[in-house]
Amino acid sequence: MEAFNNNAWCSFLFGVLLLSGSFVVFANAETHYHEFIVQATKVKRLCKTHNTITVNGQYPGPTLEINDGDTLVVKVTNKARYNLTIHWHGIRQMRTAWADGPEFVTQCPIRPGSSYTYRFTVQGQEGTLWWHAHSSWLRATVYGALIIHPAAGSSYPFTKPMRENVLLLGEWWDANPIDVVREATRTGAAPNVSNAYTINGQPGDFYNCSRKDTVIVPIDAGETNLLRVINAALNQELFFTVANHMLTVVGADASYTKPFTTNVLMLGPGQTTDVLILGNQVPARYYIAARAYQSAQGAPFDNTTTTAILEYKSAPCPAKGLISTPVSATLPAFNDTNTANTFTTSFRSPKQVAVPITIDESLFFTVGLGLFNCPKNFHSSRCQGPNGTRFGASMNNVSFVLPSNFSLLQAAHQGIPGVFTTDFPANPPVTFDYTGNVSRALWQPVPATKVYKLKFGSRVQVVLQGTNIFTGENHPIHLHGYDFYVLAIGFGNFNPQTDSAKFNLVDPPLRNTIAVPVSGWAVIRFVADNPGVWIMHCHLDVHITWGLSMAFLVENGVGKLQSLEPPPADYPVC
Ligand SMILES: *[C@@H]1O[C@H](CO)[C@@H](O)[C@H](O)[C@H]1NC(C)=O
Ligand SMILES: *[C@@H]1O[C@H](CO)[C@@H](O)[C@H](O)[C@H]1NC(C)=O
Ligand SMILES: *[C@@H]1O[C@H](CO)[C@@H](O)[C@H](O)[C@H]1NC(C)=O
Ligand SMILES: *[C@@H]1O[C@H](CO)[C@@H](O)[C@H](O)[C@H]1NC(C)=O
Ligand SMILES: *[C@@H]1O[C@H](CO)[C@@H](O)[C@H](O)[C@H]1NC(C)=O
Ligand SMILES: *[C@@H]1O[C@H](CO)[C@@H](O)[C@H](O)[C@H]1NC(C)=O
Ligand SMILES: *[C@@H]1O[C@H](CO)[C@@H](O)[C@H](O)[C@H]1NC(C)=O
Ligand SMILES: *[C@@H]1O[C@H](CO)[C@@H](O)[C@H](O)[C@H]1NC(C)=O
Ligand SMILES: *[C@@H]1O[C@H](CO)[C@@H](O)[C@H](O)[C@H]1NC(C)=O
Numbered sequence: 225m226e227a228f229n230n231n232a233w234c235s236f237l238f239g240v241l242l243l244s245g246s247f248v249v250f251a252n253a254e255t256h257y258h259e260f261i262v263q264a265t266k267v268k269r270l271c272k273t274h275n276t277i278t279v280n281g282q283y284p285g286p287t288l289e290i291n292d293g294d295t296l297v298v299k300v301t302n303k304a305r306y307n308l309t310i311h312w313h314g315i316r317q318m319r320t321a322w323a324d325g326p327e328f329v330t331q332c333p334i335r336p337g338s339s340y341t342y343r344f345t346v347q348g349q350e351g352t353l354w355w356h357a358h359s360s361w362l363r364a365t366v367y368g369a370l371i372i373h374p375a376a377g378s379s380y381p382f383t384k385p386m387r388e389n390v391l392l393l394g395e396w397w398d399a400n401p402i403d404v405v406r407e408a409t410r411t412g413a414a415p416n417v418s419n420a421y422t423i424n425g426q427p428g429d430f431y432n433c434s435r436k437d438t439v440i441v442p443i444d445a446g447e448t449n450l451l452r453v454i455n456a457a458l459n460q461e462l463f464f465t466v467a468n469h470m471l472t473v474v475g476a477d478a479s480y481t482k483p484f485t486t487n488v489l490m491l492g493p494g495q496t497t498d499v500l501i502l503g504n505q506v507p508a509r510y511y512i513a514a515r516a517y518q519s520a521q522g523a524p525f526d527n528t529t530t531t532a533i534l535e536y537k538s539a540p541c542p543a544k545g546l547i548s549t550p551v552s553a554t555l556p557a558f559n560d561t562n563t564a565n566t567f568t569t570s571f572r573s574p575k576q577v578a579v580p581i582t583i584d585e586s587l588f589f590t591v592g593l594g595l596f597n598c599p600k601n602f603h604s605s606r607c608q609g610p611n612g613t614r615f616g617a618s619m620n621n622v623s624f625v626l627p628s629n630f631s632l633l634q635a636a637h638q639g640i641p642g643v644f645t646t647d648f649p650a651n652p653p654v655t656f657d658y659t660g661n662v663s664r665a666l667w668q669p670v671p672a673t674k675v676y677k678l679k680f681g682s683r684v685q686v687v688l689q690g691t692n693i694f695t696g697e698n699h700p701i702h703l704h705g706y707d708f709y710v711l712a713i714g715f716g717n718f719n720p721q722t723d724s725a726k727f728n729l730v731d732p733p734l735r736n737t738i739a740v741p742v743s744g745w746a747v748i749r750f751v752a753d754n755p756g757v758w759i760m761h762c763h764l765d766v767h768i769t770w771g772l773s774m775a776f777l778v779e780n781g782v783g784k785l786q787s788l789e790p791p792p793a794d795y796p797v798c
Contacts, residue, residue, distance in 0.1 A: 252376040253293040253345075258286070260310065262357075262366060263303040270398050270420055271433035276365045277304045277357075283425045284392050284456070285368030288355065292375040295345045300334060304362075306402060307333030310342060311358035312370060313494060314478050314736040317705055319789045320344045321633055321756025324704055327359040328626040329759045329775060330633045332798040340796050349707075350374050351478035352452040352496040354392070361765055364401035367392070367456045372478055381574060382474050382483070385450035385500065389441050391532065393464065393491070393514050394422040395457040405769055412596070412607050412614030414523070415766055421457060421514055421530035428531035429511075429550075439532035441512060443503040450474075451499050455491035458765045460526065461517040461564070461698055461739065464489040464497075466534055467510040467553035471499040473570070479707060479734040482572040488556060490517050490564040492700025494737035494763035507536035509550040518558040519742035520697040527558060564698070565741055569713055571733035579709050579729050580683035580749050587676070587684065588651045588718075589619045590658060591699050591740060591762065591772060592691030594669040610694070616770050617762070618669035620649045623771030624761075625671045629798050632675065633757040636777055637788065648674035648774055658691045658717050659743040667693050669771065676774065678752040680781030685711075687718050688738070689745045696743035699767065705758035705778075707734045708750040715744040723747075737763055755780045755788045 260279045267276035267283050279285035290296060302308045311325035323342040324330040334340045350372050357366035369390040374380060395418040397404055408415035420427040420434075427434040443449055451471070455462055465471075465488045472485050475498035489497050515529040533550050540548075556563040594616040598607035609615045616623045627635070627643045635643035652658075656666055678684060686708075688701050711727040727747065740746045761773035780787040 253295065254291070255295040255297060256288070256290055258288065258296070258298045260298055260300045261303055262300065262308055269396055269427060269434070270431055272398060274400065277306065277362055279366060279368065283365055284394065285366065287369040287371060287390055289371045289373065290346060291373045292346060292348065292350050295343065297341060297343045299339055299341045301339040302334045302336055305336055306362060307335060307359050308357060308362060309333055309359045310355055312342065312344065312353070312355050314353040315344060315346060316349065316707070316754060317344055318347060318754050319787065321705065321758070321788055322791050322795055324756070325358045326704065326759050328628065328631055329757060331631050332796045333359055334796050338796065340794055341792065343792065346372055349478045351475040351480065352454060352498050353478045354454050354456060354496065356456065361401045361405040361458060363765065364395065364397065364458050367394070369452065369454060371452065381480055382500065383448060386447040387442065387449040388452065389449065390424070390452045390454070391512070392424050392454045392456050393462050393530070394425060395460060395526070396420040396422050396427065401458070409769065410606060412609045414615060417524055417526045418458070419526065420528055421462065421526065423512065423514065423530050423532040430529050430531060441532055441534050442537055443501070443534055444537045445503050445507055447503045449501050451501055452496065453489060453491065453499065454496045455493050457493050459493070461490060461492045461519070461700065462514045463517050463555045464491065464514045465553050465555055466501060466512045467551045468505050469501055469510065469534070471501055474498050474500055476571060476733065477707065477736045480574050481733055482574050482731065484570045486567060486570065488563060488567065490567045492698065492737060492739040492763060494700050494702045495739070503536060507538040507540070509539060509548055510534040511550045511553040513553040513555055515555050516558050517560070517564050517698070519561060520695045523695065529555070561742060568739055568741070571710070573731040573733055576730055577709065577732065577734070579711070579732060580751055581729065582683060583685045584682040585678060585684045588687045588689065589774070590621070590652045590689045590691050591619055591701060593617045593694040593697070593770070594623065595667050595694055597668055616669050617767045617772035619772065619774045620652050621654070621669045622648060622674050622774065623669040623671045624773035625673050625771065627673055632775055634791070634797065636757055637791070644673045644675050646675055646677045646777065648676040650676070658689050659696060660692065662691060662693050671771065674774070675757065675777045678776050678778045680752060680755060680779050680786055682752045683749070684752055685747065685749045687745060687747050688740045689718050690740050690743055692743055698742045699740045699772070700737050700763040701740055701760060702737040702763045703758065703760045705754045705756055706750045707736050708748040709733070710735055710738050711747045711749060713741060713744065713746045715741060718745040718747070752776070752778045754778060755786065
């Protein structure tokens with residue numbers, strides 16, 4: 225594989241597709257071939273060089289750009305020393321769950337030295353998505369943007385912007401992120417927080433050794449430009465702003481939204497927000513800035529601020545060596561839940577949408593942290609969580625454990641017993657005051673690999689109820705394989721009698737990740753029209769590590785078009 229030639233690879237595949245004849249060709253739809261070589265690369269940040277795991281030596285990785293209706297074929301070769309998978313965040317993967325990516329859920333890892341080719345077609349999605357590693361904490365540095373332009377012949381539902389820029393918000397450790405998570409897994413304590421946030425891989429002006437590489441975003445007076453903002457940070461919700469400029473939100477998670485104007489965005493990890501920005505200020509340099517929205521009280525967090533610079537092309541030329549200081553940006557207080565909530569609840573679909581009204585599956589899932597009491601045979605060095613415990617997390621008191629011998633999808637597809645059970649509870653096993661002072665007796669969840677079975681086509685409602693176990697916190701919950709409507713969001717315990725009246729059944733936003741408010745709830749609906757095994761999890765990676773996940777097993781419907789495709793020939797097994 226060492227000297228695999230990219231062009232040879234493309235023409236080889238093209239030949240296969242032509243010969244196979246089973247490939248459906250859409251009018252003007254294209255197939256894009258890419259090769260991702262995942263490898264350690266020297267990356268210097270914060271004055272220090274690390275052997276960082278990257279794609280094709282780039283950090284962040286390459287931006288993929290396609291049109292709606294196109295097919296992506298990405299051959300991923302793992303030249304790193306860790307197990308690896310890649311997830312195409314927000315892509316629906318209709319009938320192609322084999323290409324979704326979460327390790328041990330839809331595939332076994334691509335082992336060091338091996339390859340796997342992800343193939344999928346994008347249908348009916350437009351806007352900003354991204355791709356990232358879905359194995360341990362590799363996504364700290366293995367990520368990039370995935371832009372879906374309108375299909376050939378169609379256009380944006382807003383005036384075509386003059387320029388488009390991707391702004392990937394990330395998180396940087398002055399350490400190997402895999403060492404950080406391994407240390408936390410060993411000790412049971414919370415992992416070290418990051419040392420910097422980044423915009424397109426650069427920390428910006430407020431960090432040591434970073435100023436010379438601060439990202440410049442060009443604009444010109446009178447221009448309206450599109451910024452595609454992606455929260456690719458590992459463990460932190462972020463506020464985002466541009467000094468002196470208003471932002472008009474036009475999309476999120478690759479769905480258009482009714483435009484609304486704001487001066488600050490809040491994105492949970494996994495979420496994307498497309499905004500229009502008008503160059504209507506004095507031509508100069510303005511800070512673009514992001515820092516933490518920290519909803520958990522008392523927990524340590526990275527309180528630094530990352531910056532880029534919005535630079536007017538017609539700004540007066542600075543005298544030699546005297547670059548003008550950008551206009552400073554103001555961000556909300558770290559704990560400003562009001563601002564976060566005002567933003568999150570401002571989203572609407574552009575038009576009336578077909579929300580499922582009759583519900584076949586009414587589910588109620590608690591989401592939150594937990595603490596495991598330490599087993600007697602554990603050394604105290606492994607019980608460094610609060611009061612000699614180990615951190616955990618759960619949904620409906622089940623702390624999700626990944627299998628290690630088969631992927632859930634392979635086990636489901638081939639009927640291999642003993643890998644998972646189908647008794648994930650539809651409701652919490654115990655009813656309690658979820659957002660009150662929760663009794664210590666309820667804090668310890670049960671580790672298990674349980675899925676919830678859904679019949680093809682069933683109409684599903686899930687109440688996602690945050691808990692105050694250990695601490696209340698905002699949880700960005702991401703569902704694979706689906707977009708869902710967000711009917712309502714609120715604080716406290718969800719009350720079916722009074723809160724159902726607040727449901728937006730007219731124009732709720734379509735998302736793939738919803739930030740469930742601290743000590744609050746969110747209600748989502750979707751139709752289970754995509755067979756496969758689909759993980760739903762908190763997108764704070766530290767919480768996935770602790771078990772804040774579950775999976776839906778969506779059965780095949782009737783006939784080929786409602787059934788999962790067969791697995792690819794190079795599908796990685798364990
Ligand atoms: C985590 O932080 C502690 C304290 O600063 C440090 O001693 C330790 O080496 C860090 N761990 C990793 C994996 O970087
Ligand atoms: C930046 O460098 C200065 C001088 O070496 C040092 O005192 C400071 O702690 C550093 N700041 C950070 C955030 O590392
Ligand atoms: C960030 O936290 C450090 C250490 O707790 C503190 O000294 C510093 O003032 C904080 N910075 C901000 C901007 O809050
Ligand atoms: C937010 O933090 C400030 C101090 O930084 C504190 O005074 C205030 O009570 C906090 N607000 C909430 C809602 O926790
Ligand atoms: C830890 O123990 C102390 C003293 O017994 C207690 O006050 C505190 O609430 C405990 N914390 C947790 C998280 O259990
Ligand atoms: C897979 O692993 C699980 C958990 O270790 C075990 O119970 C099961 O028997 C294994 N299944 C097979 C088919 O090896
Ligand atoms: C929560 O309940 C525990 C035990 O009932 C009690 O000791 C503690 O003081 C309570 N905490 C708060 C904040 O009310
Ligand atoms: C979770 O299950 C364990 C074991 O049955 C129990 O001790 C604990 O109270 C349960 N907690 C909740 C919130 O259901
Ligand atoms: C890598 O994946 C294999 C299964 O393909 C698994 O057995 C092994 O434990 C994994 N290695 C690590 C370090 O997780």
